[in-house]
Amino acid sequence: MTPTMDGAALVDEVEAFHRRFNVFPTEAAYVAVALWDAHAHLLDCFDSTPRLAFLSPEPGSGKSRALEIVETLVPQSMTAVNASAAALFRAVSGANGRPTILFDEIDTIFGPKAGDNEELRGFLNAGHRRSGVTYRCIGDGGNQTVQAFPSYCAVAVAGLGSLPDTILTRSVVIRMRRRARNEHVEPFRARIHEAQGHKLRDRLAQWAEQTRARVVDAWPDMPEGVTDRPADVWEPLLAVADAAGGAWPERAREACVTLVAASKANDKGSMGIRLLADLRDHVMVGIDRLPTVAILDRLNALDDAPWADLHGKPLDNRRLSRMLAEYMTADNEPIASRNIKTAGSVLKGYYTADLHDAWARYCPPPPESPLPPLPGTENTA
Numbered sequence: 001m002t003p004t005m006d007g008a009a010l011v012d013e014v015e016a017f018h019r020r021f022n023v024f025p026t027e028a029a030y031v032a033v034a035l036w037d038a039h040a041h042l043l044d045c046f047d048s049t050p051r052l053a054f055l056s057p058e059p060g061s062g063k064s065r066a067l068e069i070v071e072t073l074v075p076q077s078m079t080a081v082n083a084s085a086a087a088l089f090r091a092v093s094g095a096n097g098r099p100t101i102l103f104d105e106i107d108t109i110f111g112p113k114a115g116d117n118e119e120l121r122g123f124l125n126a127g128h129r130r131s132g133v134t135y136r137c138i139g140d141g142g143n144q145t146v147q148a149f150p151s152y153c154a155v156a157v158a159g160l161g162s163l164p165d166t167i168l169t170r171s172v173v174i175r176m177r178r179r180a181r182n183e184h185v186e187p188f189r190a191r192i193h194e195a196q197g198h199k200l201r202d203r204l205a206q207w208a209e210q211t212r213a214r215v216v217d218a219w220p221d222m223p224e225g226v227t228d229r230p231a232d233v234w235e236p237l238l239a240v241a242d243a244a245g246g247a248w249p250e251r252a253r254e255a256c257v258t259l260v261a262a263s264k265a266n267d268k269g270s271m272g273i274r275l276l277a278d279l280r281d282h283v284m285v286g287i288d289r290l291p292t293v294a295i296l297d298r299l300n301a302l303d304d305a306p307w308a309d310l311h312g313k314p315l316d317n318r319r320l321s322r323m324l325a326e327y328m329t330a331d332n333e334p335i336a337s338r339n340i341k342t343a344g345s346v347l348k349g350y351y352t353a354d355l356h357d358a359w360a361r362y363c364p365p366p367p368e369s370p371l372p373p374l375p376g377t378e379n380t381a
Helices: 007-021 027-045 063-073 085-092 118-126 190-215 228-244 248-266 271-283 292-300 317-324 352-362
Strands: 051-056 077-079 100-103 133-138 145-150 155-160 171-175 289-291 338-342 345-351
Touching (some): 007 063, 007 190, 007 228, 027 051, 027 063, 027 228, 051 063, 063 100, 063 155, 063 190, 271 317
Parallel strands (some): 051 155, 077 100
16 A cells, blocks of 8 residues: 655645746745646646746746746646647647646747737637637538537746736736846756656656545635635645645645735736726826816826827827727716816816726725825816
8 A cells, every 4th residue: 555645745845846946036936836736736626727827027037947847847748839729729638648738938929929829818718627628620621520629738838028818817927037146046957857857746646646535625715805716726726735734725825815916916907997097096086077188198198007109109089988988887878978168168078977887896996095186187167
């Protein structure tokens, strides 16, 4: 009979292996990545699998090395650079077993110059859930039939910039940065260290078999405030931490809170939500209406905002009208400009009363210390 393995000690070793070669930005990142490596061996126990995303604003930040270390620790690793969606879903549904897909240079797939990759985005989205499938026509001419290909698999990516929102919200995001001069790692030598990682991988697989029955029906307690999509992302990792025991349940929940909070801080939402939030927090503070021309002036003057340069042009009244019309007033009418009487004339503009319902439904809570009203925004009837 195989002796029961110490899960906590094993995941400790996985974390230590990463620390030898990777400098992550936070302690929470080491915890999350080690648990993600382990969860890949227990994929059939979960209803969903989070994507692991190593992202950075600049090259040379250790993303590819992080992915290399993950590759040594996960089952059936498959490195995919510029792989097509068709190749990936056939690999996932193939007879050789479900791979763990590792996508380096993901910015070449989804970056601003990458073009349209909706098919690949659809595959990555569908594969987040165990029930996810990709439908394709097979056969020739009039003999084609529709076949469902399973898409469920673990995916880790690395790249510059960001990811599409549909993938980002399904991911544990590690925002990498270049090493400081006082941060040192051990040089990774594939001929030596791959074998060490593979030994850990094989032990993780053995522990997973011993632990499967405990994990398959687990409903881990979520930290307060972690609900909806973040809870889906973290549930498998917390289940693994609970199964490992030791300090991992507590460390996992601390990491969960830290990384979920960080993702919210970095999440500007869609352009529409960003527009609504900027109108509420910066443009229409303390006033009940504002002409469109004044709204555009204030939006385009905001620092750290995209409005002054939208594909080379500033936001104009036509695009502002089109974006706001996507949202509804409390009376379920599209938000639209209305007449505003000013001294000696009537201008088109927007009323805060028409925006309140959209602000409440879509925007994050307002800043704790709202900015004072902008000068010159006094209302004139």
